[in-house]
Amino acid sequence: MQRSRRDVLALGAGSAALAIVARASPARATTQEAADLIAKFTGGKAAGPGKIAIDLPEIAENGNTVPLSIVVDSPMTADDHVTDIFVIAEANPRPAVATFHFTPLSGRAEAATRIRLAATQDVVVLAKTSTGRIMSQHATVKVTVGGCGG
């Protein structure tokens, strides 16, 4: 089929609109299981200010393997260091993804792995420090083909 220039333009505009809708949708609709996991990690404490950088693709064509990289700004001294980082993907059949554990010997509070995402969603990252502070950050990933063996 031959597409006219106008058709192609309309198509492009349509998919752009779709992408915007996906980003604005309430992907943070917290499931009970995810809420429980978050409460367990934070001990009910609210997240305070802190710098967490999440590197995730905006669009994941294959939800079976999505590169995830996290860097938390921390001096990583014996007195003040990030002890744990918890990753949650609420739209997965099981929301817990991974819990990273650090010590001052880690040198930096950073880690990377490859994760599975079942659907388009917000990936939430929580960090806990040795001083008892909680930090939180999230990133939206649009998943084309879900990766949970469904």
Next chain:
Amino acid sequence: MANAPRIKMPAEAKKGEVIEIRTLISHVMETGLRRDEGGKLVPRKIINRFTCEFNGKPVFAVDLETAIAANPYVKFTARLEQSGTFRFAWFDDDGTVTTADEKITVT
């Protein structure tokens, strides 16, 4: 199946330097949610924990869930104050523990 894991890190470092360590182990990371051709659930079998120690002291660890992709790849960092040996360990659901050691010279 847990074949020989792959570890990428420098062989030498300067005192106080923070190095990057990249590890990968071959493993299906079966979620326990998938069904086989007969419609039966394939039982869960994953690497549920990875740890890294340096000269017997904990450096880094991670609890992995079913949302970790097959052939789990983990990248992290370590600060070095003296020469020694890293010990890496992967813990399978079935109780198998795969370990690997890497030496590093710190100047």
